[in-house]
Amino acid sequence: MSAKPIIALDADGVLLDYGLAYASVWERAFGRRPLERDKDAYSPLDRWAVEFLEGERLAALRACMNEQFWSSLPPLKLAVEACHRLHDAGYELVCVSALAHQFEGARLRNLRDTGFPIERVIATGRSAEQRSPKADAIEQLAPLAFVDDFLPYFRGIAPSVHRALICRGLNGTPNVGPELDEIHSSHGDLWKFSEWMLDPSRTLRSGAA
Template structure:
C-alpha cells in the first residue's frame, strides 16, 4: 500500500476566501470590497456586515452543493498534490463540513484536476480532540496538513502534523498549542517541497 497524506480543503487545497465573496455577491448582488488582505477569517477580510434574521438565512442558503462544487484552487496546490502523488503518496481530503456536501467537495476537487479520489467529511465542532482525529487514525496517514491549529488536537503523534500559517490577523494559529505540530509552512506547495526534499525523519518544528 502507498503511504497516505491527509489534506484539509479550505485554505489548503481550495480558496474559501474567494468563494465566500462569491457567495455574498450571489446573495446580495454585489461582491464585497477587500478590507484586510491579511485577515484569517473571511468576515474580517471582506467589507461585509454582520447578518441576522432573513439576511443571514438568505446568505446561508448560498452555501449549497453548487457552492461546495465550485471553489477555486489555492495557488500552487494542484501542482503540489501532483508532485506528492508522483513521489508515491496517496492523497485523501479530510474536511470539516456537513456530510451531505462530501460528494460536492470531491466533485470540486476532481473538477479542478486534483489527484484525490476520496473525501472524508467530519464534524466541525470545537472539542478537546480534533473532529478529524478519528479519521486520521483510521487512515493511518503519515502526514496531515491543515491550516487550523485546533484541528491538530489529539492527532496521533506518529502522524506528522503540518500546519499552514496563512493570513496572520485574527489567526487561531498561535500560542502554546503550536507545540503540538511538527512543522509549519506558508502553503501546501511549501510543505510538498520540504516533505519531498529528503528532510530527516523526526524533523522538529520548522518553517521553510
C-alpha cells in the same frame, strides 16, 4: 489500508480558496460583491468589507452555500501542482474536511474538476467538543502526515502522525499559543510543504514535538 503512504489534507485554506469563494457567495446572496479590505486576513469576515449577519440575512447566505457552492471553490495558488508532485512521488492524498456530510460528494467533484489527484474525501462535520472533529478519521487513515491550516484541528491527532501547519492569513490568525509547540513543521502554503516533503534532507517527525 492503502499500499502507499497517505498524506491527509484539509480542504479550505490548504487546497481550496474558501476566502475568495466567500466574496462570490456573498454576491449571490445580496447582489453585490464586497470590497477587499485586508488580503492578509485569516477569516473571510475580516478579509472582506462585510457586516456580521444574523437572522434572515444569515439564513439567506447559508442558503446559497449549497451543493453548487461546495462543488465550485477555486484552488489555491500552486495547490494543484503541489498535489501532483506529491502524488507522482508515490503518496496517496486523502482530503479530510470539517464539512457537513451531505456535501462530501460535492467536495470530491470540486477537487476532481479542478485537477487535484485526489480520489477520496472524508467529510467529518464540525463538533463543539475540544477534540478535533477530524481526529477519528485521521486515526482510521493512519497517514504519514496530516496538513491543516487551523491549529485546533490538531487536537487529539495521534502522536505517530506528522503534524504540518499551513500558516496563512496572519492577521487575526487562530494559530497562536502553546499548542504550536505540538506542531512538527510549519509552511506558508501547500507548495512549500511539498517542497519540504520531497527534500531528501528533511526529517519527518512524529511523537513528541
